[in-house]
Amino acid sequence: MVVGDFAKEVDVLVIGAGPGGYVAAIRAAQLGRKVTIVDKDALGGVCLNRGCIPSKAIISAAERYHHMKDSADMGLEVTGEVRVNMPKLIEWKNSVVNKLTGGVKQLLKGNNVEIVSGEAYFSGTNTVRISTEDSSQTYQFNDCIIATGSRPAELPILRFDGKRILSSTEALNLKEVPNRLIVVGGGYIGLELGTAYAKLGSQVTILEGTKSLLPGTDPALTRMVTRRLKKLGVTVVTEAFVQGGEVNGDEVTVKAEVKGEEKTFTGDYCLVSVGRKPNTDELGLDLIGVELDERGFIKIDNQCRTNVEHIYAIGDCAGGALLAHKASYEAKVAAEAMSGHPSVIDYQAMPFVIFSDPEIAYTGLTEEQAKAEGYTPAVSRFAFQANGRALSMNNADGFVQIVADQETKRVLGAQIVGPEASSLISEIVLAIEMGATAEDIALTIHAHPTLPETVMEAAEGILGHAIHMVNKK
Template structure:
């Protein structure tokens, strides 16, 4: 406890304990700093508690359920396959508890002081942290703000009752018979397919012309095809207008091409993006922190704000709201504070969606590379030409590589298919290290593995593929 109202001195204050904050705290401590991390909720932030980890646990369970029902191709038939969703939720909660406990152990092992409560700036060098029991003041030399984001709430569809954000959708006590989803982005697509595999009738209302906007259409078309195959109904270029709920269901009114429609379901899930947590009682206005028109904190190439000793990372700064982006920025700013010459470089930030099939991308797309002035050489190798994919009876998808035609330098890659989330890592490494198509083609990949598709794709772009017929050059 603090005597009177004196301030305690620390080197670095970290606000937020998500995948940005806790990584920053650990790295800063490793570099010799005395660190305090503050979060009003659980360690691990949204990602570990209400996002990445619990959603992937449920998605894995949904895949298991689907596989148990459809093993005919392997000569396997199962009858009366059932889901005890309460046990599924117990599994998910156990995964979350294990992960968050791990974070607590890492912080303790690195001698990071943890305070569970709110934080408010007093001035540019001091902050008060408080909860129901105490409210000490801390004087800091440096500060890292990593307060994350929250689901965007639309006025016509306020959260509550049968109108859900992703948080509530991950904690339903039973599998709903039907669900309407407003927003076909990565969160909406993942949760829609997950519940559809469990047997929920899904209706997606998306404002743009495709699900998963931002990914190449030759990737998203495969996802949309699987969605429709599982009985999901997708309305694109649609505008959601209103919702009326009872104690049993919710009716959503929307329009497509000027035609009014409505659908009734057990629940309405709204997934139209996330809002940065830069408002509230943190006191950014008090210290004259510069924000942009979207409420994001402005930073330089080292994560530094307009206040030189205060840094910001994660969902509250520009760029994709991804946990691994936040963790990357966290390490950079901790090293900058320690006097190292680290800088933020976003060229190798992968984007991954755990849909069916999975989608991933890193570096430039073919269109982006051309817009940057490159003379592009690109090509796609299909999963259908791979022995491992065939033996898994999962040959849907491709690996695409984008390269500079003159030098062979790898500029980007897009992968859709089984294990795309893992396979994109090799392509990220290739771009980071300045690898060429020849480097990928000459790297011996074990057989039979999905990773061979990367090697084959490189050979395809070079013009001498082995396991597909090379297109004739004009």
């Protein structure tokens, strides 16, 4: 039955309830707007349901299991069998997801945001048709924020079947630990999940088309990760160009050209992780003239506004770095700009985090980028091997590196590989945002013994008076 011949009028319509959409809805409501949010799937979007949160839950479980089995050098000897109950692990992971999505629902309701379930399609520059399986309704809006996110990209020669050839979505819901797992793509998603399953007991092979894992990441950071993968027994094959694959019963075979030679890899499952594509192709954007780039991402200005003045786009569907925290940041800018505030996007201190082993995090400029922008950079690197807390955790591989302007000592960037890099990077992000100098960090008293002392020591190295490493002459 089709209902809703008359359009329902709303003030602000947000399409998509992920970390961009729900944040935009709440911020707009805080600014006095009457907001309606629609999502065809689940509150929290990909991040909470099929991405950031469930993957980190599995990574954390795998890390704990690995430590239980591999702590003999600390005097912790396991005499009985330590087993992985994969269905129970997935059940726990889902409970974490449910708690967070339930929290999002309460936040939206607490800010008087109307929640609508359904699939949105633009029928005009001020109207959207929202459809469910048995009904549809037209909504007329004053302003709209598109926050539809992205989905895993598929290889035409190795299409997902959801059973043996998997996207990251299916890989987060396996009911068993694969004996053999092939990962096509050595970017951050494939690397994170491949490492987690290796720790849970899988024999993992990663096939990457470029010359190294994590293309575009500082080689000094990736070397530490590659070294750890070898210790975990992960096989990494670079310059591997996948030619195709097929499923035979309970096995999947992948063919790849490796340095001019055709090779075959066989596993129980194959995770294909070769990037993501924007969810912009089924919205009717072409009907209302919203401009897209050649890859299908929505073009926006520095206030997240599209070429259609009262329509905004944020997060993955608007391109750039596909990061949940970037989506949330843009959400606030869009909601504020839409409400008459002079907010603009500024990515100078965007944190990038990879939950590899060890973790990688970076922000701002590298030494090479600083030179390219006309700075004379000063660089200081402090090793976790000289940090008491890292050693007491038996997790001291890696370093903190700070890049600063030689003349003013203003912090320009940082690169971290090591324990809890994902948390440590926040101090540097704040320093860059505030225009802080290395001296500002060095004069900040850091508790001992803690991992953040590595940031302080690296900053002191910029000034030439680090205590726990030899300073450069």
